[in-house]
Amino acid sequence: xxxxxxxxxxxxxxxxxxxxxxxxxxxxxxxxxxxxxxxWALFIPVFALxxxxxxxxxxxxxVLLWHLRHNDGDPHDLSFLAFVIMVAALVLSAPLAALSDExxxxxxxxxxxxxGMIFAPAWAYVFGRIYQHFRRDFYAKPRPF
Amino acid sequence: MxxxxxxxxALGFAGLVALATMILRIGTxxxxxxxxxxxxxxxAVTIATGFCAIGxxxxxxxxxxxxxxxxxxxASFLGALGFAAxxxxxxxxxxxGTLRALMxxxxxxxx
Numbered sequence: 001x002x003x004x005x006x007x008x009x010x011x012x013x014x015x016x017x018x019x020x021x022x023x024x025x026x027x028x029x030x031x032x033x034x035x036x037x038x039x040w041a042l043f044i045p046v047f048a049l050x051x052x053x054x055x056x057x058x059x060x061x062x063v064l065l066w067h068l069r070h071n072d073g074d075p076h077d078l079s080f081l082a083f084v085i086m087v088a089a090l091v092l093s094a095p096l097a098a099l100s101d102e103x104x105x106x107x108x109x110x111x112x113x114x115x116g117m118i119f120a121p122a123w124a125y126v127f128g129r130i131y132q133h134f135r136r137d138f139y140a141k142p143r144p145f
Numbered sequence: 146m147x148x149x150x151x152x153x154x155a156l157g158f159a160g161l162v163a164l165a166t167m168i169l170r171i172g173t174x175x176x177x178x179x180x181x182x183x184x185x186x187x188x189a190v191t192i193a194t195g196f197c198a199i200g201x202x203x204x205x206x207x208x209x210x211x212x213x214x215x216x217x218x219x220a221s222f223l224g225a226l227g228f229a230a231x232x233x234x235x236x237x238x239x240x241x242g243t244l245r246a247l248m249x250x251x252x253x254x255x256x
Contacts, residue, residue: 017239017242017243017246018239020199020236020239065235138246138250141246141250143246143249145242145245145249
């Protein structure tokens with residue numbers, strides 16, 4: 001109980017307020033821009049956009065909201081975060097596949113998250129670049145709350 | 146389905162108005178201090194206006210999804226209303242955080 005009510009040590013860790021306009025603009029624009037720039041690669045990015053887009057919005061939005069509250073939003077950090085999330089999803093899917101007795105589930109998740117390990121960091125990197133470019137100065141300042 | 150959609154719009158916009166009013170009231174409370182009155186009130190009005198515009202857009206967009214789940218009207222109604230409340234709550238938290246940051250910056254400039 002004591003650990004729950006004890007405040008964190010001073011100086012408090014910096015927090016950032018998320019710029020909502022830049023955030024949602026970057027969230028939508030990042031996968032579209034990456035796909036527009038790389039669609040010539042056997043059209044794989046176009047399929048990735050349709051297959052991975054919903055997961056990106058469902059998982060990516062809360063993870064990015066949480067991360068950007070505590071961090072500056074460096075594109076490299078975001079890219080690494082996306083890679084870690086994809087690895088974690090792959091690791092979690094293995095016991096699920098074993099428990100469900102579905103042989104195809106493991107190979108499907110390997111394929112899905114394997115491609116995700118390439119596209120999620122790329123989308124996150126583009127997101128970070130767009131977000132930092134369009135974020136207003138007021139939201140770029142770290143504050144103690 | 147139509148009555149549920151109307152109920153969704155009424156409840157969604159009632160929540161939006163209630164939260165926008167709360168932002169204005171918080172701004173008024175912060176404006177009790179004579180030094181920060183102008184910053185707090187102008188900030189609260191600006192933030193509440195932005196919250197209303199974005200929130201109304203969100204409520205309408207989520208409401209549009211009701212039409213997609215016509216075979217399960219009550220479940221989709223509750224799902225849409227819950228999701229709208231969640232988004233409005235997050236927007237309110239963001240708005241209050243922005244107002245707080247505004248006051249923090251104003252205090253630092255004054256000091």
